[in-house]
Amino acid sequence: xxxxxxxxxxxxxxxxxxxxxxxxxxxxxxxxxxxxxxxxxxxxxxxxxxxxxxxxxxxxxxxxxxxxxxxxxxxxxxxxxxxxxxxxxxxxxxxxxxxxxxxxxxxxxxxxxxxxxxxxxxxxxxxxxxxxxxxxxxxxxxxxxxxxxxxxxxxxxxxxxxxxxxxxxxxxxxxxxxxxxxxxxxxxxxxxxxxxxxxxxxxxxxxxxxxxxxxxxxxxxxxxxxxxxxxxxxxxxxxxxxxxxxxxxxxxxxxxxxxxxxxxxxxxxxxxxxxxxxxxxxxxxxxxxxxxxxxxxxxxxxxxxxxxxxxxxxxxxxxxxxxxxxxxxxxxxxxx
Amino acid sequence: xxxxxxxxxxxxxxxxxxxxxxxxxxxxxxxxxxxxxxxxxxxxxxxxxxxxxxxxxxxxxxxxxxxxxxxxxxxxxxxxxxxxxxxxxxxxxxxxxxxxxxxxxxxxxxxxxxxxxxxxxxxxxxxxxxxxxxxxxxxxxxxxxxxxxxxxxxxxxxxxxxxxxxxxxxxxxxxxxxxxxxxxxxxxxxxxxxxxxxxxxxxxxxxxxxxxxxxxxxxxxxxxxxxxxxxxxxxxxxxxxxxxxxxxxxxxxxxxxxxxxxxxxxxxxxxxxxxxxxxxxxxxxxxxxxxx
Numbered sequence: 001x002x003x004x005x006x007x008x009x010x011x012x013x014x015x016x017x018x019x020x021x022x023x024x025x026x027x028x029x030x031x032x033x034x035x036x037x038x039x040x041x042x043x044x045x046x047x048x049x050x051x052x053x054x055x056x057x058x059x060x061x062x063x064x065x066x067x068x069x070x071x072x073x074x075x076x077x078x079x080x081x082x083x084x085x086x087x088x089x090x091x092x093x094x095x096x097x098x099x100x101x102x103x104x105x106x107x108x109x110x111x112x113x114x115x116x117x118x119x120x121x122x123x124x125x126x127x128x129x130x131x132x133x134x135x136x137x138x139x140x141x142x143x144x145x146x147x148x149x150x151x152x153x154x155x156x157x158x159x160x161x162x163x164x165x166x167x168x169x170x171x172x173x174x175x176x177x178x179x180x181x182x183x184x185x186x187x188x189x190x191x192x193x194x195x196x197x198x199x200x201x202x203x204x205x206x207x208x209x210x211x212x213x214x215x216x217x218x219x220x221x222x223x224x225x226x227x228x229x230x231x232x233x234x235x236x237x238x239x240x241x242x243x244x245x246x247x248x249x250x251x252x253x254x255x256x257x258x259x260x261x262x263x264x265x266x267x268x269x270x271x272x273x274x275x276x277x278x279x280x281x282x283x284x285x286x287x288x289x290x291x292x293x294x295x296x297x298x299x300x301x302x303x304x305x306x307x308x309x310x311x312x313x314x315x316x317x318x319x320x321x322x323x324x325x326x327x328x329x330x331x332x333x334x335x336x
Numbered sequence: 337x338x339x340x341x342x343x344x345x346x347x348x349x350x351x352x353x354x355x356x357x358x359x360x361x362x363x364x365x366x367x368x369x370x371x372x373x374x375x376x377x378x379x380x381x382x383x384x385x386x387x388x389x390x391x392x393x394x395x396x397x398x399x400x401x402x403x404x405x406x407x408x409x410x411x412x413x414x415x416x417x418x419x420x421x422x423x424x425x426x427x428x429x430x431x432x433x434x435x436x437x438x439x440x441x442x443x444x445x446x447x448x449x450x451x452x453x454x455x456x457x458x459x460x461x462x463x464x465x466x467x468x469x470x471x472x473x474x475x476x477x478x479x480x481x482x483x484x485x486x487x488x489x490x491x492x493x494x495x496x497x498x499x500x501x502x503x504x505x506x507x508x509x510x511x512x513x514x515x516x517x518x519x520x521x522x523x524x525x526x527x528x529x530x531x532x533x534x535x536x537x538x539x540x541x542x543x544x545x546x547x548x549x550x551x552x553x554x555x556x557x558x559x560x561x562x563x564x565x566x567x568x569x570x571x572x573x574x575x576x577x578x579x580x581x582x583x584x585x586x587x588x589x590x591x592x593x594x595x596x597x598x599x600x601x602x603x604x605x606x607x608x609x610x611x612x613x614x615x616x617x618x619x620x621x622x623x624x625x626x627x628x
Contacts, residue, residue, distance in 0.1 A: 072430045119610060122617065125429060126373050127573065130565045131613070137562050138606035145599050259562060263437055270434060300449055306441035313435045314423060 021328045028277035029191045036184055036281075046176035048292055050183055052285045054244050057187050059269045059280030060194065061237025066266070067274035068198065069230040070210035074129045074262050075136030078116065079109040079235040081257030082139065083242025088156040088252045089149065096162045098173075102186070102243045109239015110232050112139075117231040121224060124213070133259055140257040156252040183244050190237055191277060197233065206230055267309050273319025282320050344476075345595045346588060351480040353587020354487035355546050359560065360567040360579035361494065362538035368511045368574030369531045371429055372421060375436040377539050378561025379443035384409050384543020385552045386447055389456045398461040405544035406537040413536025417529050425528075440557075447554040460548035483545055490541070491580060498576070507531060511574070566605050570612050572622020582620060 024031045040049040058080055065071045083105035090101045120131040143150045150156055163170040164182060173179045197203055208216040209223050217223045246252045255261065264287075272283020290308070294301035316323045359381060366374050374380075384405040391401035416439065424431045459465065460479040467475040498504035509517045510527050518524045543557075550556065567586055571578025586605050594601040612620065 072433070119613065126367075126371075126433065127569070129430070129433065130373070130569055130573075133562060134566050134569065134606055134609055138603060138610075141602040141606070145603070260558075263441075266434070267438070300445045302441050303445040303449075306438045306445065309438035310420070310435055310442070313431055313438065314420070317427070317431060 017324075018328050021325060024278055025276075025325075029188070029195055032191060032278060032281060033184075033188050036187070040177060040180050046180055048288060050176065050180045050248055052288050053180070053183050053187050053281070054241055054248060055265075055268060055288060056281035056284035057183075057190060057244070058238055058241035058265055059272065059284050060187075060190060060277070061234045061241060062265045062269050063274060063276075063280050064194070064230055064234040064237065066269055067276070067279070068203075068210065069206050069227055071227060071231065072125075072129045072266075073132040073231075073234075074259065074266070075116070075132030075134075076234075076238055076265050077257050077259055077261035078132075078136035078139045079113055079238035080242040080245070080261060080265070081143070081252075082112045083109040083239030084246035084252040084256050085143065085150055085156060085242075086239070087243035087246045088159045091160050091162060092156075092158065096160055098162050098164050098247070101162075101247075102240060105243025105246075106236050106240040109242065110236035112239070113232045113235020114228075117228045117235075121228045121231060133262065136257070136262060137259055140254070140259070143257050144254055150252075150254070153254055155254055156246075159246060159250045159252070161250060179248065183248070186240060186244060190240065194233075194237070195277070202226070202229070267305070270317075270319055271309065271312055273321035273323070273325075276321055276325075279319055279321040286320065342592075342595070345591050347476055347480065349588040349591030350584065351483050351549065351587070352591055353584035354484050355542050355560075355583075356564060356567050356587055357580050357583035358487055358490065358538050358542035358545070359564040360571065360583050361491070361576060362535035362542070363564055363568050364571075364574055364576055364579045365507075365538075366532055366535035367568070368576075369507060370421075370432075370528050372432040372436070372532075374532075374535065375433055375561070376416070376440040376443060377436075377535075377564065378557030379440035380409050380413065380536050380539035380557070381543040381546070381560060382447065382552075382554060382557035383412070383443065384540030385458070385547040385556065386451060386456075386543075387540065388544035388547045389451070389458055389552055392458065402541075402544055406541040409540025409543070410533045410537030413539075414529060414533040416536070417532035421532065422525065422529075440561075444554050444558075451554065453554060456552040458547040458552050479548055483549070486545070490538075494576075503530075563605060566609050568619075570609050570619055572619030575619070575621035578619055578621030 036053060039052075040046050043049045058076075061079075062073070062076050065073050065076070086108040087101045087105040090104045091098075095101075116132065116135045119135060120128055123131055144152055146152070161174055163172050171178065173182050198206070205216065205221050205226050208219070208221070209226050213223050216226075242256070245256070268283040268287045269280055270283070271287055272281065273279030287305070290305060291301060294304050312319065318326060359377065363374060363377050366372055366377075387405045387408045388398075388401040391404045392398060395401075416436075420435055420439065421432050424435060464479040464482050465477075467477050496504075498507060506517065506522055506527060510524060514524050517527075546556075563586070567582045568574075568579060570586065571580075571582030586608065589608055590601060590605055593604045616622075
């Protein structure tokens with residue numbers, strides 16, 4: 001699919017848009033990296049930029065589930081939230097080491113996805129969506145009740161501001177710009193790993209499962225295990241994003257685990273466009289920017305976001321990036 | 337713990353279960369026929385309660401509110417199906433789910449604008465506010481007795497409608513094979529439209545019935561919606577007997593847990609769900625492989 005679009009774009013005689021789209025489709029990781037290196041210097045404040053790439057990373061992880069494997073999960077708040085709580089608890093109680101904390105967050109995200117995946121993965125479609133939602137709610141209520149560990153309703157407070165230990169020296173990351181680049185480092189790392197995974201034979205099987213599960217199974221692939229694996233990878237990336245979010249806020253609110261968070265990541269991914277690398281970041285950027293602008297004007301900004309989301313579902317189900325691709329392909333087709 | 341406390345708690349659980357039943361029935365008939373998971377169901381329930389508040393404030397009559405709430409929310413459901421959900425038929429099964437998710441966000445915000453974010457007190461009518469005495473030991477609040485009987489009647493009417501009328505026959509046939517029904521010259525679009533309206537009306541009815549015993553605020557449907565999903569998953573998606581059995585079961589389990597170990601009250605229904613799914617993956621009354 002992707003290669004085909006790239007070819008069409010390359011065959012078209014020009015137009016700046018075509019070239020941009022072509023470039024992004026061919027070298028998504030490089031383009032995204034370069035864009036986000038420049039990004040913090042052009043947005044009004046760094047905090048928004050940091051939030052955008054953290055949620056972009058979360059949406060990237062979510063997209064492994066929805067976009068690449070075709071599983072609609074309504075419970076990704078669980079992995080994001082578990083990652084956030086893990087980082088906080090590790091830094092507060094175990095060891096004030098940033099690498100260790102983030103590694104634990106990623107691991108726990110994956111581990112939670114492994115356990116909950118075991119319960120849900122055999123079901124598909126709507127059943128899967130409802131099951132993931134219900135189990136995520138279970139975790140929410142557990143965190144709510146387990147006040148000693150999580151702080152319950154008050155959230156997990158006082159996550160220490162640890163420096164970043166590098167071989168030989170440590171870097172203070174309290175400066176917003178430095179913190180931004182720390183997050184960007186993990187985003188790029190995740191992007192590169194994910195690209196490697198998706199281009200591997202395993203990645204091809206994922207797409208096969210999305211397009212036609214019974215057929216993939218009849219070709220000899222254990223599709224349930226393939227989906228489970230994708231779910232775990234998705235959980236790991238979501239856990240990492242959650243850990244970074246906790247580090248960014250120095251705080252984990254109980255609502256991180258609430259199902260509204262799952263809905264939000266779904267909206268972001270759908271808004272940006274499923275099944276591409278750039279889509280989730282566009283979605284996160286547009287969503288958070290709109291939230292930022294609208295919440296300054298009115299308390300009821302959810303009305304506008306909800307309306308935009310509904311219009312998106314009705315008229316642009318491919319999301320922003322998907323629609324751009326379609327538009328470019330159509331114009332390229334006319335010229336050709 | 338003496339017997340009367342346990343009986344009282346079971347009774348409270350039964351009335352909670354009846355709310356689950358009403359909501360889950362609405363979800364289930366919509367899902368069974370339209371294959372739409374209505375994420376706005378919780379918000380429709382909330383609107384039912386608010387229409388109740390509005391009607392009682394203006395007219396003072398609970399009984400009028402009891403008619404207005406399902407009527408209003410049912411009409412709203414008809415509009416939603418016609419203009420928002422119908423364009424999505426034939427597309428991926430997930431799109432109506434996403435659309436109704438967005439819709440519920442809007443509905444909650446609209447309610448906040450008009451009614452504020454605080455709780456709205458809502459009292460049962462005087463005739464239903466005294467306790468009923470049974471054998472001199474048990475005192476059941478009359479409103480809850482009314483709620484249980486009324487829901488029972490609604491279930492019976494719904495059963496009669498689906499099993500004994502011609503329209504019900506068409507609806508049941510549509511659940512099995514919409515294409516065949518259409519081939520027999522029946523306009524399925526109108527059937528779907530009607531069923532979505534009925535399902536919404538049931539949500540509105542649950543809302544007004546819940547108003548006197550639970551607090552009325554814009555987010556009241558959010559947690560309720562997830563609980564009703566659990567009910568439909570346990571009962572089996574699209575199964576009406578399943579919705580009734582699972583709804584009552586969860587109401588009882590949840591209120592007994594509140595009595596014995598209150599910290600677990602919110603968690604226990606999810607544990608029940610996990611156990612049921614491990615033993616019977618398609619739910620108590622579900623058919624394997626439905627809509628996957």
